[in-house]
Amino acid sequence: MLLADERRELCRIGRRMVETGVVLGAAGNISVRRGDLVAISPAGMRLEQMTPEDPPVIDLTGAVVEGTREPSSETPMHLAIYEETRAPAIVHTHSTHGAVIAATMTELPPIHYYTLLLGGVVRVAEYATYGTPELAVNVRKAMAGGMRAALMANHGGVAIGADLEDAFENALILEWLCGVYVRARSIGEPRALTDEQLRRAAERGLRPKPLPQE
Numbered sequence: 001m002l003l004a005d006e007r008r009e010l011c012r013i014g015r016r017m018v019e020t021g022v023v024l025g026a027a028g029n030i031s032v033r034r035g036d037l038v039a040i041s042p043a044g045m046r047l048e049q050m051t052p053e054d055p056p057v058i059d060l061t062g063a064v065v066e067g068t069r070e071p072s073s074e075t076p077m078h079l080a081i082y083e084e085t086r087a088p089a090i091v092h093t094h095s096t097h098g099a100v101i102a103a104t105m106t107e108l109p110p111i112h113y114y115t116l117l118l119g120g121v122v123r124v125a126e127y128a129t130y131g132t133p134e135l136a137v138n139v140r141k142a143m144a145g146g147m148r149a150a151l152m153a154n155h156g157g158v159a160i161g162a163d164l165e166d167a168f169e170n171a172l173i174l175e176w177l178c179g180v181y182v183r184a185r186s187i188g189e190p191r192a193l194t195d196e197q198l199r200r201a202a203e204r205g206l207r208p209k210p211l212p213q214e
């Protein structure tokens with residue numbers, strides 16, 4: 001079986017995603033890249049029900065190399081992110097607070113310095129229908145410049161990482177930051193950190209985990 005370890009890891013993180021509530025039902029999808037191959041969660045399948053045989057292995061054009069199931073509908077987005085970044089793993093969620101920010105804002109205002117863990121101020125990719133090449137292009141743009149996460153207008157969030165565990169961790173940080181902003185707005189006008197304040201926090205060493213070859 002190609003990418004056997006990676007497919008097992010997809011199952012483990014898939015279960016964690018459901019346990020932590022960042023996805024519901026068959027929403028959300030995840031993938032791991034090794035060289036020119038990608039193991040990705042199958043279309044229409046609940047992540048907690050995946051077994052290692054389920055995720056198809058595809059090449060960088062999206063063609064299935066091994067597996068009987070159809071790759072996730074968001075395969076174009078995953079492939080576009082792999083083209084843009086050196087990330088070996090991607091986690092896409094429909095987490096609640098991320099979806100709230102993605103439905104209302106054009107970026108996630110940096111009200112907490114933990115945004116540095118995601119590479120800076122998180123952008124909201126312009127809306128396009130789910131699963132389309134247009135959405136892939138918009139998300140790719142929002143991820144440019146070393147970002148580890150982006151939101152997708154009226155949809156959800158996406159995160160990358162040094163491995164699948166790190167990508168999942170970044171998805172949780174994104175959801176936490178969005179939750180803090182939503183709650184802050186409910187009691188007042190949140191104060192965004194200035195560029196200078198973020199720069200000083202970055203000087204203390206807060207940055208994303210390096211990707212391979214970085």
Ligand SMILES: [Zn+2]
Nearest residue numbers: 028130155156
């Ligand atoms: Zn989605």
